[in-house]
Amino acid sequence: MSDVQLAGELLRSPEFNTGASGFFRELLPTRAAQVAIGQAARNFLRAGVPEYRDALAGALADLPAVSRWPATASELVYRGLANVLLHPGSSAGPRRLMDEALHGGVMFRPPHVWQRARAEVLRGKLIAAVTEEVASRREGPLERSRDVLDAVLGACPDALADRTVAEVFLVLFRSIVAPVSSTLAWSVLLTCLHHPSDSPWPWPATWIVREAMRHRPMVWMVGRTVVRPAEFGGLPFRPGDVLSVSPFLVHHDRHHWADPDVFRPERWAESGERGPYIPFGAGPYTCVGASVALSLMTETLTALTRDARLAVTGADARPAMVEGAVPRPFTVLRTLT
Numbered sequence: 001m002s003d004v005q006l007a008g009e010l011l012r013s014p015e016f017n018t019g020a021s022g023f024f025r026e027l028l029p030t031r032a033a034q035v036a037i038g039q040a041a042r043n044f045l046r047a048g049v050p051e052y053r054d055a056l057a058g059a060l061a062d063l064p065a066v067s068r069w070p071a072t073a074s075e076l077v078y079r080g081l082a083n084v085l086l087h088p089g090s091s092a093g094p095r096r097l098m099d100e101a102l103h104g105g106v107m108f109r110p111p112h113v114w115q116r117a118r119a120e121v122l123r124g125k126l127i128a129a130v131t132e133e134v135a136s137r138r139e140g141p142l143e144r145s146r147d148v149l150d151a152v153l154g155a156c157p158d159a160l161a162d163r164t165v166a167e168v169f170l171v172l173f174r175s176i177v178a179p180v181s182s183t184l185a186w187s188v189l190l191t192c193l194h195h196p197s198d199s200p201w202p203w204p205a206t207w208i209v210r211e212a213m214r215h216r217p218m219v220w221m222v223g224r225t226v227v228r229p230a231e232f233g234g235l236p237f238r239p240g241d242v243l244s245v246s247p248f249l250v251h252h253d254r255h256h257w258a259d260p261d262v263f264r265p266e267r268w269a270e271s272g273e274r275g276p277y278i279p280f281g282a283g284p285y286t287c288v289g290a291s292v293a294l295s296l297m298t299e300t301l302t303a304l305t306r307d308a309r310l311a312v313t314g315a316d317a318r319p320a321m322v323e324g325a326v327p328r329p330f331t332v333l334r335t336l337t
């Protein structure tokens with residue numbers, strides 16, 4: 001079996017894909033609870049796309065002609081999603097702390113110890129504030145779903161502690177905002193480098209986003225934990241061992257992809273077989289938010305380039321590794337046409 005076949009086998013075989021997934025760590029008691037919460041959050045997000053679009057328009061109106069990325073990508077995505085995550089009638093505390101968390105090292109692990117210590121304090125405060133919000137929502141009358149936190153509350157087991165609900169919410173907050181904004185930043189960076197001319201981009205946003213996720217998948221490793229002694233790829237493994245697949249390597253396999261090292265959005269319009277594509281994982285634990293994530297990213301890229309040209313300076317297409325592959329800082333010049 002080739003490495004790529006082994007990767008597919010690892011992500012799909014019942015041997016490594018039964019029971020709870022690692023996404024919510026040990027927070028939820030059953031696989032059924034994991035699935036219910038993931039789907040509830042995804043459904044709420046999907047219904048919130050029009051609200052995202054409106055809020056994004058406001059954020060873009062405030063965007064200066066020169067901006068620093070990838071921080072700006074996080075800002076745009078977050079401003080689009082803030083009210084969908086926690087509705088505007090929520091207490092001020094968690095909303096303010098969520099704003100601070102965006103750039104305070106909670107979203108991505110910062111490089112320095114002192115930054116990590118500060119981020120840990122901020123994370124603790126955010127969890128405490130969301131825990132209070134959960135407690136007050138649980139005491140009050142049942143409301144229709146107004147935000148992702150309500151969606152989580154509606155889908156989680158009643159016995160789940162308020163603090164655990166808050167931690168589940170934080171997992172979702174990070175897992176939504178971080179990969180969506182990183183992929184947006186990669187899309188802008190790679191397209192500007194590949195198409196430096198002043199003419200409009202010749203590709204639809206969907207091809208660009210798909211190709212950015214192939215060329216620079218934000219999720220660097222997708223892992224499966226061995227639960228009982230097993231043999232895989234001819235090697236023995238013990239319980240607790242973690243086997244990982246690299247979407248990056250799978251997407252750059254020369255036997256399956258033509259010109260894998262070239263960023264080429266037009267490949268998504270070509271007929272014929274493409275290679276294995278796993279930016280959202282694969283098998284029973286595949287990302288439940290894949291299609292809504294694609295909508296958010298293409299919406300944002302389309303809005304960003306509507307009546308505007310983008311150019312980058314200070315760009316370097318090598319990834320920085322911070323719990324995922326994110327672009328190194330670069331500057332975007334956005335000129336309205």
Ligand code: HEM
Binds near residue numbers: 037039041
């Ligand atoms: C570009 C954006 C995103 C990327 C690249 C991404 C990537 C991933 C990956 C690689 C996994 C693990 C899959 C596996 O183990 O095989 C995953 C799981 C998951 N993602 Fe996403 N994700 C994105 C956006 C979202 C969004 C918007 C949601 C919103 C609900 C979401 C919710 C989840 C959930 C709940 C799981 C756990 C699935 C399970 O264990 O059953 N993701 N995601």
